[in-house]
Amino acid sequence: MKHAQAAAEFIADPERAHWHDQALWFVRAKRDKAAQAVPEWEQLRQVASQIKAHTMGQLADYLEQFDARASALGVVVHWARDAGEHNRIVLQILQQHQVRHVVKSKSMLTEECGLNGHLEQHGIEVVDTDLGERIVQLRGEHPSHIVLPAIHIKKAEVGELFHQRLGTDAGATDPKYLTEAARQHLRQEFLRADAGITGVNFAIAETGGFVVCTNEGNADLTASLPKLHIACMGIEKLIPRARDLGVFLRLLARSATGQPITSYSSHFHGPQPGGELHLVLVDNKRSEILASSDFGRALHCIRCGACLNTCPVYRRSGGHSYGATIAGPIGSTLNPSHDPGAYPTLPYACSLCGSCSEVCPVKIDLDHQLFTWRDRLVRQGLVPWWKRVSMRALGLVLRSPNIYRLTGWLTRNVGRHLPRWLLYNRLNVWGRQREIPPLPKKTFAELYAERGPVASRGTQSQGEGSQLDEGRRLGESGAGEADRENRDVQ
Amino acid sequence: MSSKRAILRQIRQNAPPASDLPSLESDWLRFDDPCAQFMEAVEQVGGRAIRVRDLAALNTSIASLQVTQDAKKIVSILPDVGRNDVRLSEVDRPHALEDVDVTIAGGELAVAENGAVWVSGAEIEHRAVLFLCQHLILVVSTAAVAHNLHEAYDRLTGLGLVGRNGGADQDELEPHQSGQYQSGQYQSGQYQSGRAIPLAASSYGLFISGPSKTADIEQSLVIGAQGPRTLTVLLVDALNS
Ligand code: SF4
Numbered sequence: 001m002k003h004a005q006a007a008a009e010f011i012a013d014p015e016r017a018h019w020h021d022q023a024l025w026f027v028r029a030k031r032d033k034a035a036q037a038v039p040e041w042e043q044l045r046q047v048a049s050q051i052k053a054h055t056m057g058q059l060a061d062y063l064e065q066f067d068a069r070a071s072a073l074g075v076v077v078h079w080a081r082d083a084g085e086h087n088r089i090v091l092q093i094l095q096q097h098q099v100r101h102v103v104k105s106k107s108m109l110t111e112e113c114g115l116n117g118h119l120e121q122h123g124i125e126v127v128d129t130d131l132g133e134r135i136v137q138l139r140g141e142h143p144s145h146i147v148l149p150a151i152h153i154k155k156a157e158v159g160e161l162f163h164q165r166l167g168t169d170a171g172a173t174d175p176k177y178l179t180e181a182a183r184q185h186l187r188q189e190f191l192r193a194d195a196g197i198t199g200v201n202f203a204i205a206e207t208g209g210f211v212v213c214t215n216e217g218n219a220d221l222t223a224s225l226p227k228l229h230i231a232c233m234g235i236e237k238l239i240p241r242a243r244d245l246g247v248f249l250r251l252l253a254r255s256a257t258g259q260p261i262t263s264y265s266s267h268f269h270g271p272q273p274g275g276e277l278h279l280v281l282v283d284n285k286r287s288e289i290l291a292s293s294d295f296g297r298a299l300h301c302i303r304c305g306a307c308l309n310t311c312p313v314y315r316r317s318g319g320h321s322y323g324a325t326i327a328g329p330i331g332s333t334l335n336p337s338h339d340p341g342a343y344p345t346l347p348y349a350c351s352l353c354g355s356c357s358e359v360c361p362v363k364i365d366l367d368h369q370l371f372t373w374r375d376r377l378v379r380q381g382l383v384p385w386w387k388r389v390s391m392r393a394l395g396l397v398l399r400s401p402n403i404y405r406l407t408g409w410l411t412r413n414v415g416r417h418l419p420r421w422l423l424y425n426r427l428n429v430w431g432r433q434r435e436i437p438p439l440p441k442k443t444f445a446e447l448y449a450e451r452g453p454v455a456s457r458g459t460q461s462q463g464e465g466s467q468l469d470e471g472r473r474l475g476e477s478g479a480g481e482a483d484r485e486n487r488d489v490q
Numbered sequence: 491m492s493s494k495r496a497i498l499r500q501i502r503q504n505a506p507p508a509s510d511l512p513s514l515e516s517d518w519l520r521f522d523d524p525c526a527q528f529m530e531a532v533e534q535v536g537g538r539a540i541r542v543r544d545l546a547a548l549n550t551s552i553a554s555l556q557v558t559q560d561a562k563k564i565v566s567i568l569p570d571v572g573r574n575d576v577r578l579s580e581v582d583r584p585h586a587l588e589d590v591d592v593t594i595a596g597g598e599l600a601v602a603e604n605g606a607v608w609v610s611g612a613e614i615e616h617r618a619v620l621f622l623c624q625h626l627i628l629v630v631s632t633a634a635v636a637h638n639l640h641e642a643y644d645r646l647t648g649l650g651l652v653g654r655n656g657g658a659d660q661d662e663l664e665p666h667q668s669g670q671y672q673s674g675q676y677q678s679g680q681y682q683s684g685r686a687i688p689l690a691a692s693s694y695g696l697f698i699s700g701p702s703k704t705a706d707i708e709q710s711l712v713i714g715a716q717g718p719r720t721l722t723v724l725l726v727d728a729l730n731s
Contacts, residue, residue, distance in 0.1 A: 023708070023709050026709060027709065038519060039519060040516070040517075040518060040519060043516065046512075047512050047514070050509065050510070050511070050512040051511065051512060053506070053509045054508075054509050054510060054511045054512070056505070056506050057505055057506050057507060057508040057509055058505070058508065059501050059505065060498045060501040060502045060505065063497075063498065063501070064498065067494075069690075073690070073693070079492070079493040079494035079497055080493060081493045081496060081497060085493060129716065130706070131704045131706040131707070131715060131716075132704075132706035135706065135707075148705075148706065148709075149706070150706050150707070151709070154708060155707050155708045155710075158707050175707040175708060175710040175712050176710075176712050178707055179704060179706075179707060179712040179714070179715060180714070182715075183714065183715060183716060186716055187588075187716070190716075191585055191588060207689060207690040208690070209689070209690055215702070215703050215704060215705075215715065216702050216703070216704050216715035216716045216717065217621045217702040217715065217716045217717025217718070218715070218716045218717075220617070220618075220620070220621050220696070220717070221618065221621050221622070221716055221717070224584065224616070224617045224618040224621065224694075225584055225585065225618050235497070235501070240511055241511075241514075241647075242643060242646070242647045242689050242690075243514050243640070243643045243644065243647055243649070244514070245639075245643055246514065246638075246639040246640035246642070246643040246644075247514065247640075249639055249697075250603075250604075250638075250639050250640075257705070259535065259699075260531065260534075260535065260603060260604035260605065260699070261601075261604040261605075261606050261639070261697060261699045262699070263535070263698065263699055263700050263701065263702060263703055263717075264696055264697070264698060264699075264702075264717070265606070265696055265697040265699075266694070266695075266696040267689060267694065267695045267696060268693065268694060269689070269690045269691075269692065269693050269694070269695075270693040271693060272611075272617065272693060272694065273693070281497075283493075283497045283500075287497055287500040287501045287504055288500070288504065290501060290504045290505065290506065291503075291504035291506075293506070296506055
């Protein structure tokens with residue numbers, strides 16, 4: 001489905017849409033506070049971005065190093081070209097160990113691969129143990145946010161769900177009470193699990209270890225009660241040195257939720273005593289995306305979710321409107337990289353405000369990528385005919401000063417007298433929620449001519465310059481949008 | 491062709507231009523009083539921090555905590571610290587630790603900027619005991635407080651503290667031999683500031699910052715998700731006295 005259509009369903013309930021918007025803005029505000037408390041924040045972002053760029057330039061070498069070191073620590077390393085191979089590998093490991101019941105901590109990669117469904121088809125029960133993920137799993141849904149999977153669900157709905165599935169009191173909505181019920185329920189699941197599956201936040205080439213970050217502690221229970229631990233990661237999760245973690249862990253939680261670090265940052269270097277540890281490295285198109293000088297940097301993403309929280313479109317349309325595992329600005333560039341034909345409307349789910357790029361802890365040029373995607377989609381003929389025709393018409397108008405003037409004159413003198421039914425008909429999507437603003441009596445060119453030659457070029461450009469400096473200063477102090485506006489003005 | 495070879499070949503073909511790996515040396519965030527900052531950070535992330543003078547004061551303080559007074563079953567991984575009701579070496583499966591009320595463990599490092607304590611799994615027979623317990627108590631030396639996470643990783647990776655971080659004696663800078671941190675040997679000095687701790691030598695180690703928490707239901711913070719409901723960090727000035 002097109003993003004705009006799916007979003008229309010979401011905003012059909014304005015109260016919920018407003019609540020969703022506010023909840024995410026609250027998280028964004030916490031992020032700002034946390035980032036501003038670190039004096040070297042911009043330096044950290046810069047260093048993180050450089051580490052990622054360097055790693056991608058030598059990814060094959062680092063993966064080989066990681067494979068060798070991890071194997072030496074007793075980890076069984078597997079390589080999967082795509083989602084299907086990943087799912088087959090995991091299933092095979094589980095079947096070899098006669099596993100019936102698996103607990104899982106959060107992993108967007110296994111979501112991307114559709115692992116749960118695959119295992120369930122083969123008679124293996126999978127229980128997601130992150131509270132938010134458990135909620136969406138019990139509802140038969142997918143996460144709507146990469147860090148806050150159940151951000152779209154209200155506590156009354158969780159209460160109803162838990163009442164039906166976990167036997168909590170009817171009508172109970174207290175988050176504390178509901179979380180306690182989930183704790184008791186999940187504890188039993190941990191205790192009866194035969195195997196645990198976790199994601200990976202960072203994998204360290206120089207040591208062969210990897211790091212998993214959670215607030216609930218569910219990854220650690222997943223990886224320490226059952227003897228069998230399977231960790232699944234995309235190949236882009238690699239970092240060269242253990243010391244690089246100092247940079248990334250300082251950025252990750254602050255960007256995600258405004259915490260200085262997650263409650264648990266667990267480092268795994270080999271299996272637990274008497275246990276088995278498997279690690280599945282998944283490509284699934286990443287090695288293709290790497291080649292793109294326009295979109296390859298999207299692989300630097302550390303999945304903090306900050307770009308989702310800040311995005312005016314995401315906040316008002318909900319994660320499910322993107323129709324993909326990863327929503328928000330990062331999803332809008334990554335998903336078309338996976339399959340442009342399947343996600344041609346996502347790069348348009350963007351106001352080009354640029355706020356995402358300003359908050360991204362690894363400085364991915366998200367707004368530029370989305371803009372570039374639009375160009376690409378038009379060239380590939382993946383936009384609807386009416387958009388192509390109207391853009392061509394606009395091109396014609398903007399190319400010729402005479403047609404431009406004529407169009408302006410017609411709009412001002414004829415357009416405003418047109419009947420409403422003609423102006424606000426079904427074809428005018430823009431006019432659905434908006435009124436055409438009152439049109440000025442005179443054009444800019446007319447006003448400029450009236451002022452005469454008084455305003456000399458020199459003073460004008462000086463004025464622009466100081467405005468730009470102002471913008472830069474604002475940008476540095478974190479008011480990203482002001483900075484961006486200035487860039488657009490340029 | 492194996493998947494590994496196919497993937498690596500494709501990555502090599504598609505590799506973006508090479509660029510340098512940046513240096514991690516910088517004047518990262520430091521504090522006038524890292525211990526005070528650490529204690530404040532622990533409180534901010536929902537934990538409780540208490541500073542005591544020595545081992546005797548530590549034991550008094552632990553015994554006076556409500557969580558230990560109410561506890562039926564306590565596991566202390568530190569010899570001579572607190573009460574210990576379970577011999578972990580005699581426990582077959584970690585599942586048997588399901589009813590542990592309080593776990594007392596040692597931290598090797600503390601980080602002032604974020605209230606995190608580094609706990610190495612090397613000394614813990616069943617690491618699940620850190621998560622199955624209802625309440626967690628961590629003991630760490632004031633000498634082991636690092637200003638920021640970079641400094642913490644420098645120590646964890648055996649880079650030592652030459653010049654930059656202060657407080658370390660020359661003889662503490664030598665990277666320690668692997669195996670030196672076997673269980674029960676914690677008193678031999680691994681709490682000392684500046685002791686290099688090689689990260690990869692233990693199959694498990696983690697930063698713990700505050701108790702287990704979640705905000706997955708309508709962004710309301712709830713303490714006590716799947717792991718410990720409370721975290722108490724005891725900072726000890728003279729641990730080895
Ligand atoms: S693109 Fe950047 S801001 Fe968005 S989730 Fe990834 S790392 Fe975070």
